[in-house]
Amino acid sequence: MSANDWSEFKEIVRTQTDLVSLVSESMTLTPMRGGSEFKGLCPFHDDHNPSFCVYPDRQSYRCWVCDEGGDCFSWVMKTESVGFREALESLARRANLEIPKSQRGNGQNEPPKTGLLEVLQWADNEFHQCFLRSPEAAAARDYILGRGFSEEIINQFRIGYHPNDWEWLQNRAKGRFTPQQLLSVKLVGESERRPGYYDNFVDRVLFPIRDAQGRPVAFGGRILPGNSNPNLAKYWNSPESAVFTKSKLLYGxxxxxxxxxxxxxxxxxxxxxxxxxxxxxxxxxxxxxxxxxxxxxxxxxxxxxxxxxxxxxxxxxxxxxxxxxxxxxxxxxxxxxxxxxxxxxxxxxxxxxxxxxxxxxxxxxxxxxxxxxxxxxxxxxxxxxxxxxxxxxxxxxxxxxxxxxxxxxxxxxxxxxxxxxxxxxxxxxxxxxxxxxxRRPVPQKRQPSGENGSNQEQLTNPTPQQEVHFLKRKHSKNERLECELLEILLSVPEWIGAIRQEVGASDFWTTELRAVLEICFDALEEGEELSFERIITRIEEPSLKSIVVWLEDQAKRKQIPDLLRTPASDITPKLLDDLFEQFRMRREQLTQIQLKGELARTSQEGNVQDDDALLRKITDYHRKRATRRKPNDD
Ligand SMILES: [Zn+2]
The missing domain is CATH 3.40.1360.10 (Dna Topoisomerase Vi A Subunit; Chain: A, domain 2)
Structure with missing residues (x-):
């Protein structure tokens, strides 16, 4: 499957998913403005006034307080703590769409979870059926019923049992799963004394541990009262595996x-x-x-x-x-x-x-x-x-x-x-x-560079405060400039050709914004028709999605689409021209700083000829700068 087909499939899943009904499955939404938007309490921050909005026309959501935003994919990724692939698969299943074969279970950086989950699902069923029906499970049933578990709750939590036989599960898995597959989800262990494997959970009542989507990812086993082996732990959980992290999961x-x-x-x-x-x-x-x-x-x-x-x-x-x-x-x-x-x-x-x-x-x-x-x-x-x-x-x-x-x-x-x-x-x-x-004296916080920092500092330190998420920090002038260009790209994508000629990815100093720009350029190169929806679907990283939603919203509020209607002629609108000018200035400023650095170095080394050439370049730059009309600062 080519990259194009892949992005096509993502787009199909997106169009087949109604974000309003998806979000409504886990929270209450109230229609506003005649149904053009839906509001609710934001699930991403401690919200007391509904500040979370879902926009059916754009199929995006956004919180006005914490700036969390995105589309159906990021919603599933965030609320179910899963990666992009799992979110895509889950939404595809929800929309009854067949996942293209070549893409199934070979995500780029993710282990093939689906296969592991299949093994666990099968084992879960084996254990549960054994508990319900097998004569060997009589003592286990007595114990569980004696503890007051109802039939209904036994079925809901799928209580299971593994008989007192070290190869019971391996035998049942024959022709279906290999011992290596059982090992990868810790259903068996490798024997130290002889080649081969032994079942884990022997003669234990089993409590399947499920992930947020209700799929079994591990088991907890309890020995039966009266077990004669004093060396066995009363409770034993599956060790961690590719699908099970103890510190992340909550039982039930x-x-x-x-x-x-x-x-x-x-x-x-x-x-x-x-x-x-x-x-x-x-x-x-x-x-x-x-x-x-x-x-x-x-x-x-x-x-x-x-x-x-x-x-x-x-x-x-x-x-x-x-x-x-x-x-x-x-x-x-x-x-x-x-x-x-x-x-x-x-x-x-x-x-x-x-x-x-x-x-x-x-x-x-x-x-x-x-x-x-x-x-x-x-x-x-x-x-x-x-x-x-x-x-x-x-x-x-x-x-x-x-x-x-x-x-x-x-x-x-x-x-x-x-x-x-x-x-x-x-x-x-x-x-x-x-x-x-x-309280011990707290060391003084360093004044963050950026808005108040000198231009020099901004230029030599183009991406300050990387550790703070982009939407959570105050934006510097440089960041605002990059935002403005992206706002145009996202709301009037027809201008991408002109933008591509004037500005390159290296002109963007903010990591997150550069990533968005590169995704737009990639789409252009692959001949994809550009739109907000297409761009947000191409992006798989939720934090980038929320930036894109925010940018598009900024554009709407500034009425950029009205200012920059579809180009009717070859004349670049003033708004865009001014932006290009500012990017040019910034490029030259950066060059000048680099030149000054070189000048300082060469004069220390006493290289006079280089000195002269550099000085000429710098004077040249200042002359050009003085004659250039000053772009609109705001
Ligand atoms: Zn919020």
């Missing part, structure tokens, strides 16, 4: 997502059993971590659907300590993080069985904020009735605030300090003074 997220989306609250428990039992009791916004503590990736994932995350820990000492460790990690996150430890040292499953879903819901509802949980714990430890106890608590809390990454100097820090003084009954200025003492 596929099942919990609709409910999290609706309630805007995600409840995080520590294991699969607690998670499943909660769902069985109708508490469906519950997910589980997989033997790790909650990571920033987890939180980032949950923030897309929830405003509030409640971490539930067991009521014992280990649980309380784990809760304490979680607090500083997320204190700076723009997220309402609550911590709940269950009374009577119960775990969530036991609590639900003894007290029911309503009582459980009330605990979740009233769970304290992370910092407040920690405050209560400190007060309990130090005592709240003595001055000494209060001061020790204050010290502990200020140290916690100080050590929370990313919190210093934020309004969040301010609020916490103020609430902390209230709770401790101390005057706020006393608390703040004490905090200043505890």
């Amino acid at each position: 997220l596929d099942a919990a997502r609709p409910s999290i989306n609706k309630s805007k609250t995600a409840v995080v428990v520590e294991g699969y059993t607690d998670c499943i039992i909660a769902h069985q009791h109708g508490v469906r916004n519950v997910v589980g971590t997989l033997g790790t503590s909650l990571t920033e990736t987890h939180v980032g994932n949950l923030k897309r659907f929830a405003n509030r995350v409640v971490l539930i820990f067991d009521g014992d000492t280990a649980g309380r300590n784990a809760a304490g460790r979680a607090v500083p990690k997320f204190l700076a996150q723009s997220l309402d993080l609550r911590i709940l430890t269950l009374p009577e040292e119960l775990d969530p499953a036991d609590y639900l069985e003894q007290h029911g879903a309503e009582a459980f819901g009330k605990l979740i509802e009233t769970a304290p904020e992370g910092w407040e949980f920690q405050l209560d714990a400190e007060l309990e430890r130090n005592g709240s009735h003595t001055m000494d106890g209060v001061h020790r608590t204050l010290d502990a809390m200020l140290t916690l605030i100080k050590s929370s990454p990313g919190l210093a100097g934020t309004s969040r820090e301010d609020v916490i300090l103020s609430k902390l003084s209230q709770r401790l009954g101390l005057q706020e200025h006393v608390v703040r003074q004490h905090y200043q003492k505890i």
Whole structure:
């Protein structure tokens, strides 16, 4: 399949996908302006006023606050944390389109995930059927039913069983999958003592671990009670593989997502059993971590659907300590993080069985904020009735605030300090003074170059602040110039020929903008008809897509299409001419700086002849610059 056919296929998938209905599958959209746009709460930032817009005419979306924007592909990539290929495949399936054969499963930088997922899907079915039907699974069924799992929940979470036979799965896979394929998804291990393989998960009840799209990517196995081998771990998870990263996945997220989306609250428990039992009791916004503590990736994932995350820990000492460790990690996150430890040292499953879903819901509802949980714990430890106890608590809390990454100097820090003084009954200025003492002096931030930097600095440092995403930083004059040219390209692409003659990719100093320009030029060279839709489809990187959406929107607001109607003659409009002029000036300025550098070098080396030539070039440049009409600066 040629590059052209490939981009054609992307375009077909895009046109067959209605962005409004796609987005509506995971959030609520309200039609505005007679249906010419749809609004909703932005899933990419903590939104309280609907600032997320979907435009049916352009099939693009954009948030007015966080500037997240893109098309159907970036929507799927962002909301499901998948790569471009998977997003394309998922949308193709959704539109009932056959993926062209030569393209299937050979993505450029991605491992052929589809094959691995097929193996896992097959194994998932084998385990589940075995659990339901096999006489060998009788003990496993007794155990699971004894724990109170309903038939419905067993089917929903597809509980499985692997019999007590080290080659059971390999035998069933014969003629279908090779042992190497089973090994690649960690269903078998390689024997050290003899050539060959052994099944993992022997004689274990299995909990399939699914990705956000509900596809099994790993398994968690629990030994049956009464297992005679004392060396076996009670729980054993699949090791990480090409499709499974422990720190990224949350158990049960596929099942919990609709409910999290609706309630805007995600409840995080520590294991699969607690998670499943909660769902069985109708508490469906519950997910589980997989033997790790909650990571920033987890939180980032949950923030897309929830405003509030409640971490539930067991009521014992280990649980309380784990809760304490979680607090500083997320204190700076723009997220309402609550911590709940269950009374009577119960775990969530036991609590639900003894007290029911309503009582459980009330605990979740009233769970304290992370910092407040920690405050209560400190007060309990130090005592709240003595001055000494209060001061020790204050010290502990200020140290916690100080050590929370990313919190210093934020309004969040301010609020916490103020609430902390209230709770401790101390005057706020006393608390703040004490905090200043505890805090180490922070080194002064370097003034970012760019807008306020000298021209010289901008020229020698063409792409300042690379680490900050383009749409999140203030744009320099140089960046604005490049933007303007791209705005024209995207909104009146008929001018691409003239632009290509005047400006090259090397004239763009901003990495992201240069990438967009190069994509436009590539399209031109491949003879593709240029349009905003075509360009955004060619781009596979979501962050670039959002820049393109933003640029096109800028163009619309500046009414560039009206200013630059389709060229009727060979005369270049003034707007474009001025831009070309500015690019020429910039090129020459850069050359001059390079010349000056050379001059400094050659005069040190005492090369007089070179000196003269360079000086002539520089004077020449200044003469030309003085006679040239000054382009419109704004
Ligand atoms: Zn947003």
